[in-house]
Structures are given as C-alpha cells and as structure tokens.
Amino acid sequence: MENFITLSALQGHLRAVIEQYAGRAQWVVAEISECKVNYAGHCYLELVERPDNGKAPVAQARAVIWSSSYKMISGYFRFQTGSDLSAGMKVLVKCTVSYHPVYGLSLVVSDIDPAYTLGETERLRRQTIAQLEEEGVFGMNKDFELPDVLQRIAVISSAKAAGYRDFMQELEASPYRFDVRLFAAVVQGDAAENSIIGALEAVAEQADEFDAAVIIRGGGSTSDLGCFDNYRLCAYIAQLPLPVITGIGHDKDVSVADMVAHTSLKTPTAVAAFLVNRAAETNARLDDLYEETTDRARQTLMMETNRLENAGLLLASRSTGLLHTGMARLEKLKNGVRYVANERLDDERRRCSSFATRLGQHSARRLATAQAWTGYALQRLAAAAEGAAGRQRTRLELLEVSVTAASPRRILSRGYAIVRGVRSAGQVELGQPVEIELRDGVLGANIISKSTHKKNG
Missing domain, CATH: 3.40.50.261 (Succinyl-CoA synthetase domains)
Known part of the structure; x- marks a missing residue:
C-alpha cells in the first residue's frame, strides 16, 4: 500500500493548517480552571468554557504565559484588579494558537484585559x-x-x-x-x-x-x-x-x-x-442608670423623711390631746367607780351584819341541840363502856385459870419430868447426854436405849 504518510508528516500538515487559519492573535473569553507558575517563571493555565448551568465544560485548552511577559502581565492585572490570576476567574486573553507535534495544541497568551475580569466579577456580584x-x-x-x-x-x-x-x-x-x-x-x-x-x-x-x-x-x-x-x-x-x-x-x-x-x-x-x-x-448606661436611680432614691428618701417627721409631729400633737381627754375620762370614771364601790360596800356591810345576826341566832339554837345530843350520847357511851369492861374482866379471869393449869411448873408438881432440848425420840442418839428437869431440880443422864410409838392409821 503506497498511499500513507508518517505521523510527523500528519502533524506537520495540521500545524500548517492551524498556523494558516488561526496563526494570528485572537481575544478569547475563558475561565481559568488551573493556574501554575513553575520554577522558571512560566505560567501554565488550563482554560475552559462552561455553559450557564455550570456543568461540564464544552471546551478546554492548555495555555501558557512565558516568563518574559508573565511578570508584566500579572503585575498589571494585579494593579488593576487587586487580585492575582487564580482558578475560577473569568478572563479575556489575547493569544495565538500553537501546535507542537509532541505536545499538541496550546494557546500562547500575550495579554490579558483586566477590565473584562472586573466587569465579570461585578456581574457575578450583582x-x-x-x-x-x-x-x-x-x-x-x-x-x-x-x-x-x-x-x-x-x-x-x-x-x-x-x-x-x-x-x-x-x-x-x-x-x-x-x-x-x-x-x-x-x-x-x-x-x-x-x-x-x-x-x-x-x-x-x-x-x-x-x-x-x-x-x-x-x-x-x-x-x-x-x-x-x-x-x-x-x-x-x-x-x-x-x-x-x-x-x-x-x-x-x-x-x-x-x-x-x-x-x-x-x-x-x-x-x-x-x-x-x-x-x-452598656457599662456607661448602667453607670448613668445607677446614678439616676441613686439620686431618685435619695430624693425619695428625703421626701419620705420629711413626711415622716411631719406625721410624727402631727401624731404627737394628736396623741397629747387624746391623752388629756383620756386622762379626764379616766378621772371621771375613777370618781364614778369610787362612788359605786362605796355604795356597794355599804350594802355588803349591811348584808353581812344582818347575816351575822341571823347566823348567831341559828348557831345558838344548833349549839343547844348539839349539847343535848352530846350529853345523851355520853351517857350511853359510859354505860356501854362499863358493860364492855365487865365482860373483858371475866374473859381475862378465865384465861388466867387456863394459863395457870397449863404451866410447866404445875405439870412438874404432878410428878412429870421435862427433857430439855428434845422434842422427838428420833432426834437423839444412844449414849447422847441430856438434861432432865424435875419439880425440885435438874438431872444429867445418858441415852442407853430408845423406842418410838407407832402412828395409828
């Protein structure tokens, strides 16, 4: 196949066509999507065109501002707009189209109109x-x-x-x-x-x-x-x-x-x-308010103090008048009470005297009656006492006879003997010494035998 060309030849044709039809400088409106300045001072831009709805770009191209012109362009732009070139900024650039067989198509920027950017910024603000x-x-x-x-x-x-x-x-x-x-x-x-x-x-x-x-x-x-x-x-x-x-x-x-x-x-x-x-x-207003409040409080206090003093004088005057009136009424009342008391006292004295007279007469009668009853009661009490004393003497004589008959001496005189300290045969042991009292003396003896009586029943 003989109808072919090399890639470089194709790139050369493209470069020639582009330079022929777009080789002269053009003013182009675009948005900066990227902006980088390398160590050599060249500024590399990524320019895009977006639709009004802000979606994906409809056009995109690389651009460069060579260091030889970048300082002047960027300095003038900053002076006019107060801003550096940056992403998101809409600019009007003067550029030529450059095509390189290896790096492809790019725009070489030779100028930027700051007036457009200012207008666009203002438009967006509005x-x-x-x-x-x-x-x-x-x-x-x-x-x-x-x-x-x-x-x-x-x-x-x-x-x-x-x-x-x-x-x-x-x-x-x-x-x-x-x-x-x-x-x-x-x-x-x-x-x-x-x-x-x-x-x-x-x-x-x-x-x-x-x-x-x-x-x-x-x-x-x-x-x-x-x-x-x-x-x-x-x-x-x-x-x-x-x-x-x-x-x-x-x-x-x-x-x-x-x-x-x-x-x-x-x-x-x-x-x-x-x-x-x-x-x-606010602090000053509070200070003013404090001063105003203090002044008003001071004035109010003075007014109320004066009112209290006047009220005190009026009260003292009225109190003195009321006191005098009261004292006069009390004096009159005292005299009235004294008269009524004397009258009542005389009445009570007369009542007491009458009551004392009646009480004396009644007491004399009651006393005579009581004395008669008392004499009669004494006579009966004396007779009763004499009878009770006779009966008691008879009982005592009988008791004396009984006691005399039960005397231990009288029992001993009948021939009986008393073993002292022994009340039961069971209490003594054989050979135990005991004393035996007789009518006319006491004998010492030893227990040599003993026997006990059987209980009946």
Missing part, C-alpha cells in the same frame, strides 16, 4: 445580590436586634490567622470578659467557601449558646475575597439564626457577605473594638 433579594433573604440577618452586651461570641476564622490573633488580643486587653469559641475554617483559597459554610452549620446547631457570630480574616489578596461574593455562602450568612458581624480585612472592597451580614466592619481589630465599645457603652 447576580448574587439579585438572587438573594428575589428569595427575600438579603436583609434577613439585619432584622436581628443585637443584645446590649455581646459576650458569647462564635468566631469563624483560621486559628493561625494574624487577624484572629489581633482580634483576641484586642478583646483580652479590654476590661470586659468575653466568652469566645473558635469554629476553625479556611478563609481563603478554593476550599474557603465549603469550609466557612461547614463552620456556619456548626454554629447554627448551637445558636442558643451565642449572642452573635463573627467572620474574620486578616490580609490576603483581593482575589481571596471571591468566595464572599458567592451566592451559596452569602445565603448561609443571611439566614443564620444569629446576627453576623464581618471583618474580612479590606478597606476598599465591600463583599456581598458584608452586605447581608448584620454589621460589617473592615478588619478583625475593628470587630473586636466594636464589641468592646458596645460593652463600654
């Missing part, structure tokens, strides 16, 4: 603002009423950021106490938007624990502010259930995030000063 207003959330955060004292603060920032350190130093230098909790987030670069939104979501879950949320960042290029114009982040800020205070760190630029926040300040230090000043103003 689009974000319009969408937020259309949804009715643009001014939602400003409807919050700030507490008189903002002490419980949720801070969204990078823990290593200089702005965060400045913010904390300003608060710590004040005479007031603030309860600050950091929700760490990336606040610049491609990851900033998602990181800040994540921190806002964490704050929203604990909204009852804070008085306000503060978003701060310190320094950086203007291009780093791009995320603060994005609709998604601004919508989160506008609808956060806490008043939001921003201190993003640029004096000239006002982001959409600043617009939707409750209060916008330029720097983290300015935010801290705002919190301190608000606490100082």
Whole structure:
C-alpha cells in the first residue's frame, strides 16, 4: 500500500493548517480552571468554557504565559484588579494558537484585559445580590436586634490567622470578659467557601449558646475575597439564626457577605473594638442608670423623711390631746367607780351584819341541840363502856385459870419430868447426854436405849 504518510508528516500538515487559519492573535473569553507558575517563571493555565448551568465544560485548552511577559502581565492585572490570576476567574486573553507535534495544541497568551475580569466579577456580584433579594433573604440577618452586651461570641476564622490573633488580643486587653469559641475554617483559597459554610452549620446547631457570630480574616489578596461574593455562602450568612458581624480585612472592597451580614466592619481589630465599645457603652448606661436611680432614691428618701417627721409631729400633737381627754375620762370614771364601790360596800356591810345576826341566832339554837345530843350520847357511851369492861374482866379471869393449869411448873408438881432440848425420840442418839428437869431440880443422864410409838392409821 503506497498511499500513507508518517505521523510527523500528519502533524506537520495540521500545524500548517492551524498556523494558516488561526496563526494570528485572537481575544478569547475563558475561565481559568488551573493556574501554575513553575520554577522558571512560566505560567501554565488550563482554560475552559462552561455553559450557564455550570456543568461540564464544552471546551478546554492548555495555555501558557512565558516568563518574559508573565511578570508584566500579572503585575498589571494585579494593579488593576487587586487580585492575582487564580482558578475560577473569568478572563479575556489575547493569544495565538500553537501546535507542537509532541505536545499538541496550546494557546500562547500575550495579554490579558483586566477590565473584562472586573466587569465579570461585578456581574457575578450583582447576580448574587439579585438572587438573594428575589428569595427575600438579603436583609434577613439585619432584622436581628443585637443584645446590649455581646459576650458569647462564635468566631469563624483560621486559628493561625494574624487577624484572629489581633482580634483576641484586642478583646483580652479590654476590661470586659468575653466568652469566645473558635469554629476553625479556611478563609481563603478554593476550599474557603465549603469550609466557612461547614463552620456556619456548626454554629447554627448551637445558636442558643451565642449572642452573635463573627467572620474574620486578616490580609490576603483581593482575589481571596471571591468566595464572599458567592451566592451559596452569602445565603448561609443571611439566614443564620444569629446576627453576623464581618471583618474580612479590606478597606476598599465591600463583599456581598458584608452586605447581608448584620454589621460589617473592615478588619478583625475593628470587630473586636466594636464589641468592646458596645460593652463600654452598656457599662456607661448602667453607670448613668445607677446614678439616676441613686439620686431618685435619695430624693425619695428625703421626701419620705420629711413626711415622716411631719406625721410624727402631727401624731404627737394628736396623741397629747387624746391623752388629756383620756386622762379626764379616766378621772371621771375613777370618781364614778369610787362612788359605786362605796355604795356597794355599804350594802355588803349591811348584808353581812344582818347575816351575822341571823347566823348567831341559828348557831345558838344548833349549839343547844348539839349539847343535848352530846350529853345523851355520853351517857350511853359510859354505860356501854362499863358493860364492855365487865365482860373483858371475866374473859381475862378465865384465861388466867387456863394459863395457870397449863404451866410447866404445875405439870412438874404432878410428878412429870421435862427433857430439855428434845422434842422427838428420833432426834437423839444412844449414849447422847441430856438434861432432865424435875419439880425440885435438874438431872444429867445418858441415852442407853430408845423406842418410838407407832402412828395409828
């Protein structure tokens, strides 16, 4: 087969065609999806074109800005826009098409129009603002009423950021106490938007624990502010259930995030000063209120003291009058009581005298009767006593006779003997000595035998 060409020959034909039809410089609108500067100072770009819905690119090409022109182009672009070339930025570039047999097609950028980028940035800002207003959330955060004292603060920032350190130093230098909790987030670069939104979501879950949320960042290029114009982040800020205070760190630029926040300040230090000043103003109002309250209390105390003194004088005057009146009434009552008492006393004396007379007469009669009864009773008692005494003498005489008959002496005189200390035959042993009392003396004896009587029955 003879109809063939080499790959390099094909690449050469393509290069010739491209240089013939697209070799001159063209102004091209594209979005930067990647931007890298190598050690030699060359800037390599990845340019894309996306549809309005932001889905997959419809066109893509590599581009390069050689180091010989990159310094001038990037410096002018930064001077005009305040930003460096970065991913996500829409640019209008002047470029020529270059085709290399090995590296393929690329664009060589010789100029960039910063005016287009500025206009595109402004267009996106306006689009974000319009969408937020259309949804009715643009001014939602400003409807919050700030507490008189903002002490419980949720801070969204990078823990290593200089702005965060400045913010904390300003608060710590004040005479007031603030309860600050950091929700760490990336606040610049491609990851900033998602990181800040994540921190806002964490704050929203604990909204009852804070008085306000503060978003701060310190320094950086203007291009780093791009995320603060994005609709998604601004919508989160506008609808956060806490008043939001921003201190993003640029004096000239006002982001959409600043617009939707409750209060916008330029720097983290300015935010801290705002919190301190608000606490100082509240403290001053409290001092004024204290002074006013003290003055009013002092005036009221003086008025009430005067009223009490006047009331005391009036009370003393009235009391004196009432006392005199009372004393007069008591004197009159005393005289009346004395008269009535004397009358009653005379009556009682007369009653007592009459009662004493009647009592004497009655007592005399009762005494005579009692005396008669007493004489009669004494006579009967004497007769009874005489009879009882006679009967007792007779009994005693009989008892004397019985005792005399039972006397041991009388028994001994009849020929009987008494063995002393022995009441039963069973109590003595053979050979035991005993004493035997007779009528006229006592004998000593020994037991040589003994016998006992059998019991009948």
